Amino acid sequence: MAEMLEMIGGNGWALLGAALAVILAGCGSAYGVGVAGQAACGVVTEDPGKFAQVLILQLLPGTQGIYGLLIAFVALSRYGLLGGGGMELTVAQGLMVLAACLPIGIVGLISARHQGKTAVAAIGIVAKKPDQFGKAMLFPAMVETYAILALLISILALPTI
Numbered sequence: 001m002a003e004m005l006e007m008i009g010g011n012g013w014a015l016l017g018a019a020l021a022v023i024l025a026g027c028g029s030a031y032g033v034g035v036a037g038q039a040a041c042g043v044v045t046e047d048p049g050k051f052a053q054v055l056i057l058q059l060l061p062g063t064q065g066i067y068g069l070l071i072a073f074v075a076l077s078r079y080g081l082l083g084g085g086g087m088e089l090t091v092a093q094g095l096m097v098l099a100a101c102l103p104i105g106i107v108g109l110i111s112a113r114h115q116g117k118t119a120v121a122a123i124g125i126v127a128k129k130p131d132q133f134g135k136a137m138l139f140p141a142m143v144e145t146y147a148i149l150a151l152l153i154s155i156l157a158l159p160t161i
Contacts (some may be wrong), residue, residue: 010089017098018072025068025108032061032116039120061116064108100157107150115143
């Protein structure tokens with residue numbers, strides 16, 4: 001096991017952490033935006049005037065992918081892995097970078113999927129009662145809270161390495 005850790009190296013583990021932050025959160029966002037977009041298309045087919053409202057609801061699950069990308073940029077730039085010429089991280093440091101990137105990756109994946117499903121339900125509210133848009137938007141926004149908490153943990157963990 002120790003041999004495998006050393007073979008990958010500290011920089012390799014850090015790169016894996018950055019990649020997982022982007023991949024996991026991005027996959028969640030792609031799913032969430034996709035299902036919400038399908039619902040939005042149905043509403044706009046019936047009433048094109050609701051385009052702006054349903055578009056806003058569709059975009060909400062996309063933030064987790066942005067958060068994952070942000071953490072990857074912070075990790076890669078902080079440790080000089082962006083653009084080459086960076087420092088050589090120890091295996092322990094690389095694993096800590098990986099661990100710091102996982103909160104937004106994992107929570108981003110899960111919360112974006114659920115936020116997409118919640119956005120679909122909110123789009124249904126807007127379809128039937130467009131005057132309730134503000135209330136409808138609160139439901140998927142509540143799911144966002146957990147993505148923001150995970151983002152905060154990843155941001156706070158990276159500088160401590």
